[in-house]
Amino acid sequence: MRYPKLRELREAVKSLFSKPYTTRFPAVPHQPVDGFRGRPKYFEEYCVGCGACAEVCIGSAITVTDPSEEERAEKKGPLFRKLEIHYDMCAFCGNCEAHCITEKGVQLTQEYDLAVFDRKLAADQVQKELVLCDLCGGIVGCRDHLQWTAERLGTLAYGNPSLILTTQKPFLKVETGAKGGELRRPDMMKILCPKCRHEIVLKDIWG
Numbered sequence: 310m311r312y313p314k315l316r317e318l319r320e321a322v323k324s325l326f327s328k329p330y331t332t333r334f335p336a337v338p339h340q341p342v343d344g345f346r347g348r349p350k351y352f353e354e355y356c357v358g359c360g361a362c363a364e365v366c367i368g369s370a371i372t373v374t375d376p377s378e379e380e381r382a383e384k385k386g387p388l389f390r391k392l393e394i395h396y397d398m399c400a401f402c403g404n405c406e407a408h409c410i411t412e413k414g415v416q417l418t419q420e421y422d423l424a425v426f427d428r429k430l431a432a433d434q435v436q437k438e439l440v441l442c443d444l445c446g447g448i449v450g451c452r453d454h455l456q457w458t459a460e461r462l463g464t465l466a467y468g469n470p471s472l473i474l475t476t477q478k479p480f481l482k483v484e485t486g487a488k489g490g491e492l493r494r495p496d497m498m499k500i501l502c503p504k505c506r507h508e509i510v511l512k513d514i515w516g
């Protein structure tokens with residue numbers, strides 16, 4: 310057709326005097342709607358370092374990195390577990406938030422603009438101090454996680470020497486054991502990984 314249809318002409322003229330349907334992002338910041346699933350973020354004060362969020366992440370966007378055996382053997386000070394969310398692999402499903410054991414350690418925010426030039430910057434992380442086995446140097450858990458567990462168990466926590474020694478250490482004068490050497494019954498009153506505790510119990514019962 311040589312001339313535009315009248316209907317199209319009318320729409321074109323109307324659009325000159327009406328507001329645009331699209332937003333002016335990024336010139337004007339975008340205001341997400343309520344319930345919008347934006348970038349997940351760690352909240353250090355609520356995260357206990359359990360790693361459950363990484364287990365349920367559907368996109369393998371969360372990594373948990375612990376010190377290697379060599380780093381643990383050379384330990385000169387506190388060692389930490391690093392939890393990291395990689396936004397470039399996140400599907401914003403909300404599973405991490407829904408299954409966080411403290412319910413607030415990781416939360417989806419309203420943050421909308423995730424554009425970066427370097428993919429390594431598309432990440433958020435948190436670090437949590439680890440508690441190691443007094444005998445073998447294996448990882449028992451994160452200090453905050455053990456504290457959190459002991460608080461929920463209440464007096465039942467006294468059934469587990471590792472929990473009590475971790476949470477009450479400032480009040481207990483208990484010698485923490487030397488690594489290696491033969492396992493002895495008194496070693497039960499040390500901070501132990503499940504493997505060492507199991508071995509001591511077997512030795513105590515069966516000799």
Ligand code: SF4
Nearest residue numbers: 366399400402403405
């Ligand atoms: S929102 Fe979903 S995909 Fe993204 S980090 Fe959480 S669990 Fe993983």
Ligand code: SF4
Nearest residue numbers: 356357360362409414
């Ligand atoms: S406390 Fe929540 S955010 Fe922290 S590691 Fe556990 S599940 Fe993840």
